Amino acid sequence: MEKLNRVDVTAAALEVIKMLESKFGDLMFYQAGGCCEGTQPQCFEKGGFYLRTGDVCIGTVNGHEFWLDKDLFEYWKYSHFTLDVVDGHGPGGFSLETPYGKTFKVIYRLFTEEELENLEPLKRFDY
Template sequence: MGTVKRLDATDKAKELIRELADEFGDLMFYQAGGCCEGTQPMCYMKGDYIPRTADVKIGSVCGYEFWVDRDLFEYWKNAHFTLDVLDGFGTGGFSLEMPRGKTFKVHYRIFSPEELEQLEELTYFE
């Protein structure tokens, strides 16, 4: 039990994360379900954003926590997240990659029934 990861990242995303960490230090990711930033994953300096009670940590990328809004997670709880990066600007300007003309994006795929039985445990923000 607990062998299937809920989160992964493309090599391109990992490269950008390392660049951001070199400049800003420890990072964190948060994916909201709200209206302003849509559901675009946002990259912050660790501590610059505090998850809400019951938000869910689905894993880490390059050692940095990836949190998901509790309501959005309920919708996507049966899906694997792959963090990617695209050229261009996303829906807002708060994420650290924006000044570089980049935007993080998540690709989703639904877990198989076998994978669902072997998912890593979740962490909830308290």
């Protein structure tokens, strides 16, 4: 049986990602649970954000890694993420899509028990 991914992307978000790829090249996504940006997913040029030991890569979006803060992952580890985009500016402005009047967001749903038994493996950041 094919392993299930933990993150997907909507067509609208994929369109913005492709535009960002054409301007910036390789990308990375990071979602924290802290202050400034709240829990809004952030898009950076690959390597433009420094990961912490224990941060978790839950999968890729169009070939770009999607990382979660290690503490946020513990809270959301039973959830599937769908990366979406909306018009407007989020709570901050560090993410690459912000100057284009867009904001990435995540739609969550809980995995079923069957899905939890068949998920793709995780990758943790370790110096």
